[in-house]
Amino acid sequence: MTALPLVFDAPRRARPPRHLADLDPAELRAAVVELGLPAFRADQLARQYFGRLESDVQAMTDLPAAVRAAAGPALLPALLAEVRSLTTDADTTRKTLWRLHDGALVESVAMRYPAAGDARERVTVCVSSQAGCGMACPFCATGQAGLTRNLSTGEIVEQVRAAARVAADGALGGGPRRLSNVVFMGMGEPLANYPRVVAALRRLIDTPPAGLGLSRRSITVSTVGLVPAIRQLAAERLDVTLAVSLHAPDDELRNTLVPVNNRWPVGEVLAAADAYAAQTGRRYSVEYAMIRDVNDQPERADLLGDLLAPRLAHVNLIPLNPTPGSQWDASAKPVEREFVRRLRVRGVPVTVRDTRGRDIDGACGQLAASG
Ligand code: SAH
Numbered sequence: 001m002t003a004l005p006l007v008f009d010a011p012r013r014a015r016p017p018r019h020l021a022d023l024d025p026a027e028l029r030a031a032v033v034e035l036g037l038p039a040f041r042a043d044q045l046a047r048q049y050f051g052r053l054e055s056d057v058q059a060m061t062d063l064p065a066a067v068r069a070a071a072g073p074a075l076l077p078a079l080l081a082e083v084r085s086l087t088t089d090a091d092t093t094r095k096t097l098w099r100l101h102d103g104a105l106v107e108s109v110a111m112r113y114p115a116a117g118d119a120r121e122r123v124t125v126c127v128s129s130q131a132g133c134g135m136a137c138p139f140c141a142t143g144q145a146g147l148t149r150n151l152s153t154g155e156i157v158e159q160v161r162a163a164a165r166v167a168a169d170g171a172l173g174g175g176p177r178r179l180s181n182v183v184f185m186g187m188g189e190p191l192a193n194y195p196r197v198v199a200a201l202r203r204l205i206d207t208p209p210a211g212l213g214l215s216r217r218s219i220t221v222s223t224v225g226l227v228p229a230i231r232q233l234a235a236e237r238l239d240v241t242l243a244v245s246l247h248a249p250d251d252e253l254r255n256t257l258v259p260v261n262n263r264w265p266v267g268e269v270l271a272a273a274d275a276y277a278a279q280t281g282r283r284y285s286v287e288y289a290m291i292r293d294v295n296d297q298p299e300r301a302d303l304l305g306d307l308l309a310p311r312l313a314h315v316n317l318i319p320l321n322p323t324p325g326s327q328w329d330a331s332a333k334p335v336e337r338e339f340v341r342r343l344r345v346r347g348v349p350v351t352v353r354d355t356r357g358r359d360i361d362g363a364c365g366q367l368a369a370s371g
Contacts, residue, residue: 016101017077019154020049021161021203025210028075035070045071046209053165055158077101079158086360091173094166095362097369100155104131104148105369106187109362110163110179112172123172124181125163127156128367129197130188135224136259137245139289141323141361141368142187150193156200159186160212181218185243187367190221191229197221201238216240217282224260225269234276242276242284243316244269248295249304257295270311277312283349289318289365290331290339301339305346314349321355321363 023031025046032042044063048054057063057072080098083105087094092112099105106128115121133140134147164179166172182204184190190197201221207213222243223230230242246266248254254261261269273284286308290296308315317340320330331339336352343350357363 014102016079016152016155018075019077019079019152019158020045020075021154021157022152022199024199024202031075032071035074037067037070041067041071043209045075049076049161050203050210050212051208053161053168055161055165079152079155080162086362088357088360088362091171093357093360093362094172095357095360096162098159100131100151102149106131106151106155106159107362107367107369108159108163108186109357109367110166110172111356112167112174112177114174121174121177122180123167123177124183125160125179126183126186127159127163128186128188129156129184129190129193129200131369133188134192135189137224137247137257139257139291139320139323139326139328140365142365144323144325145368147188150196151188153196153199153203156196157203157212160200160204164212179212179214181220182214183220183222183243185220185222185364187369189224189226191223191226191233194229194232198233198236198238201240205238205240220285222287224258225264225272226260227264227268227272230269230272230276234272234279237279239280239282241282242273242280243287244273244284245287246304247287247289247291249300249307253295253300257291266307270307270313273313274311283312283314285314285316287316287318289320290336291320292329292331292335294328296331296335296339298338298342301342302346305343305348308343308348309346314351315343316351316353318353318364319355321358321366323365324368 029039029042048060057068057076083097083099085096095109097107109126111124113122131148132145133142137143167177167179170176203211204214216239220241220243224245247257251265277284340350355363
C-alpha cells in the first residue's frame with residue numbers, strides 16, 4: 001500500500017505511539033513475535049513493567065541487550081514526560097503535570113492517606129482519562145477549556161504505574177508503599193473515552209504479568225452520567241466501583257450544573273447506576289459539590305435524601321474548590337453540616353471529601369494543566 005501524502009493526515013492529531021500497556025497478553029506476544037523475538041520475551045517484559053513497575057528498558061537487565069534494543073522503542077516508548085511535580089500536605093499529596101507526545105498536557109495526583117480509626121492506610125492515584133474535557137460543567141476548571149483529545153490506554157496506565165513507582169520509592173512519605181486505589185477523577189470524562197478506559201481497567205485489574213493486579217473495588221470510575229456507557233460498563237463485569245457526579249437532585253438545576261443532564265436526566269442516570277449496583281452488589285457513590293446558595297438548600301438536601309434513601313448509594317459531598325474566574329464559593333460549614341444531617345436522618349450514608357491538594361490546585365475540579 002502506498003502511504004498517503006502527509007498533508008492528508010494533518011488535521012488529525014498523530015496517535016500516541018503503541019506501548020506495551022495498550023496490549024493484552026495475546027496482543028503483546030504477537031507484537032513481540034513481530035519484532036522477531038521469541039514469544040516468552042513478552043512475559044519477561046510484562047513482568048518488569050507490571051510487576052516491578054519498570055518502564056526503562058535499559059534497566060531490565062535480565063533481558064539481553066539485543067532484546068532491549070528491539071523492544072525499547074517498539075513497546076516501551078516514553079508516553080509521559082514529567083513537566084513538574086508539586087507536593088503538599090506534608091508530602092503525602094503529589095500532583096504531576098505530564099506532557100504527552102503531541103504536546104497535550106494532563107495531570108495526575110497521588111495521595112497517601114495514613115490509617116485513621118479502623119480505616120487502613122490507602123495510597124490513591126487520581127488519573128486523567130482525557131486531555132481536557134468536553135462536558136462543560138461550569139464549576140470545573142477542566143471543563144472550561146474543552147476537550148483536546150482522548151488518552152490512549154497506555155497513557156492512562158502509565159499514570160498509574162508512575163504513581164505506583166513513586167509510592168514504592170517512598171516518595172509519598174512513611175517509607176515504601178504499595179499503590180492501593182485508583183480513581184478516574186482527574187481530567188476528562190472516562191466514559192466518553194470508553195474502549196481505552198475499559199482496556200486500562202483490565203490492565204489495572206489483571207494480575208502480573210498481565211496487569212498491575214489491583215483489586216476491582218479499589219478502582220473507581222467517576223462519570224457525569226453517560227447512561228448507555230454506564231449500562232455497557234455493567235455488562236463488562238469488571239465490577240469496579242462507580243461514582244456518579246450528580247450535584248443536584250432536580251433536573252432544572254442539574255441541567256445548568258452538568259449540561260449533559262439535558263440528554264440523560266437525573267432519573268435515567270440513577271436508574272442506570274442502580275442497575276450497576278444490582279450487578280456488583282455494592283454501593284455506588286453520588287458526588288455532590290457543595291456550592292453556596294446554588295445547590296446547598298435544606299429542601300435540596302431533603303429531595304436528595306428522598307431520592308437516594310431507597311437506593312444502594314452513598315453520598316460524597318465535595319466542598320467546592322476554587323477555580324479561576326468562577327463566581328461560586330463553597331457552602332458555609334453550618335450549611336454543609338445541616339445538609340449532612342438531613343441526609344443522615346433519611347438513612348443515606350454520607351461522607352465529606354477532604355480538600356486534599358487544594359493549595360497546589362490539585363483538588364477536585366482544579367486540574368487545568370496549564371504549562
Ligand atoms: N468527568 C468525571 C470525572 C471527573 S471527577 C465526572 O465528572 O465524574 C471530578 C469530580 O470533581 C467530579 O465529581 C466533579 O463534578 C467534581 N468537581 C468538578 N469541579 C469541582 C470543584 N470546583 N470543586 C469540587 N468538585 C468539583
